Amino acid sequence: MTVDPDDELVQAIGRGDPRALRTLVESKLPRVMALARRMLGNRADAEDVAQEACLRIWRQATSWRRGTARFDTWVHRVVLNLCYDRLRRPSRTRPVTDADLATLTSEGPGEGDAGEQRRVRVEEALQALPPRQREAIVLVYYQELSNIEAARTMEVSVDALESLLARGRRALQAVLTKDPAHG
Amino acid sequence: MADPSPSMSLARFAALAEAYGAVLERWPAAEREAAVPLARTAEGRAILERAGELDALLDAYRVPGPSSALAGRVLARAGGLARRRRTMQRWWAGLGLAGVGLAGAIVAATAATVILPRSDAGWGMATDAGVWGGGDDVDIDLGRDAL
Numbered sequence: 001m002t003v004d005p006d007d008e009l010v011q012a013i014g015r016g017d018p019r020a021l022r023t024l025v026e027s028k029l030p031r032v033m034a035l036a037r038r039m040l041g042n043r044a045d046a047e048d049v050a051q052e053a054c055l056r057i058w059r060q061a062t063s064w065r066r067g068t069a070r071f072d073t074w075v076h077r078v079v080l081n082l083c084y085d086r087l088r089r090p091s092r093t094r095p096v097t098d099a100d101l102a103t104l105t106s107e108g109p110g111e112g113d114a115g116e117q118r119r120v121r122v123e124e125a126l127q128a129l130p131p132r133q134r135e136a137i138v139l140v141y142y143q144e145l146s147n148i149e150a151a152r153t154m155e156v157s158v159d160a161l162e163s164l165l166a167r168g169r170r171a172l173q174a175v176l177t178k179d180p181a182h183g
Numbered sequence: 184m185a186d187p188s189p190s191m192s193l194a195r196f197a198a199l200a201e202a203y204g205a206v207l208e209r210w211p212a213a214e215r216e217a218a219v220p221l222a223r224t225a226e227g228r229a230i231l232e233r234a235g236e237l238d239a240l241l242d243a244y245r246v247p248g249p250s251s252a253l254a255g256r257v258l259a260r261a262g263g264l265a266r267r268r269r270t271m272q273r274w275w276a277g278l279g280l281a282g283v284g285l286a287g288a289i290v291a292a293t294a295a296t297v298i299l300p301r302s303d304a305g306w307g308m309a310t311d312a313g314v315w316g317g318g319d320d321v322d323i324d325l326g327r328d329a330l
Contacts, residue, residue, distance in 0.1 A: 033249040058261045122244035165202035
């Protein structure tokens with residue numbers, strides 16, 4: 001059986017080793033926060049989700065079953081479940097319209113340097129994608145999960161993952177590369 | 184003889200670039216080797232160049248790491264949970280020991296009831312829980328009081 005790189009950490013959590021908590025926060029919080037931030041598109045929501053996710057992971061780490069998925073994959077699933085809870089809240093469920101996409105193409109942020117403008121435009125374009133396409137791109141491109149781990153995390157086949165990735169990237173390409181003024 | 188490199192169609196190469204981008208390291212491990220020869224062709228380079236344009240934009244989307252305040256909040260709340268969990272574990276362990284002691288007392292009392300000769304004048308046994316009186320229904324009373 002393949003050794004999970006987080007095996008020792010999970011065992012330490014199970015033993016109640018106080019140092020395990022700090023190790024968990026140091027090793028997982030950056031990835032948890034990055035995933036939540038790119039799924040939700042704003043810092044405040046991402047921090048709430050990251051905090052809750054870390055607490056759940058700390059409480060439930062021993063329920064992770066070795067051999068079914070890597071611990072890191074399970075951590076991603078915990079974070080994504082919390083992100084979807086947040087995305088389902090009424091204040092966040094306004095569907096993205098064609099007008100939103102047109103605005104993204106024609107307008108950039110008014111302030112900040114060129115790098116910041118590009119960052120904001122990509123963030124807005126990602127947020128305009130359907131959540132499952134965004135999730136696929138975030139897991140594979142930014143979190144650097146393998147196609148198999150990403151598919152397992154999303155509970156879809158690898159073919160379905162590739163379809164989500166391709167559709168998501170086509171949509172981003174259409175929005176982000178059409179306006180040379182902001183490319 | 185070494186196995187020949189697996190081959191890949193240009194259509195599959197383009198589909199992979201469309202899904203995973205221009206960097207072959209992000210492609211499925213099982214298909215990277217077959218993709219290398221196509222990546223060196225003019226058609227392959229053109230496909231990767233188009234995918235690379237979007238990659239460059241995606242790379243611009245950096246997000247800040249977690250603040251030390253957030254890490255501090257997580258440590259404080261999880262630390263509190265851990266302390267409560269340890270307290271509960273000690274409490275349950277103490278309860279378990281008390282239960283073992285009580286069970287021992289019940290067994291001893293029951294044995295005494297069975298083994299000791301019965302006196303017409305009755306008898307009493309002092310325990311931590313008080314004095315249990317003898318009588319015909321002593322076993323029933325013991326069980327109920329113990330609970």
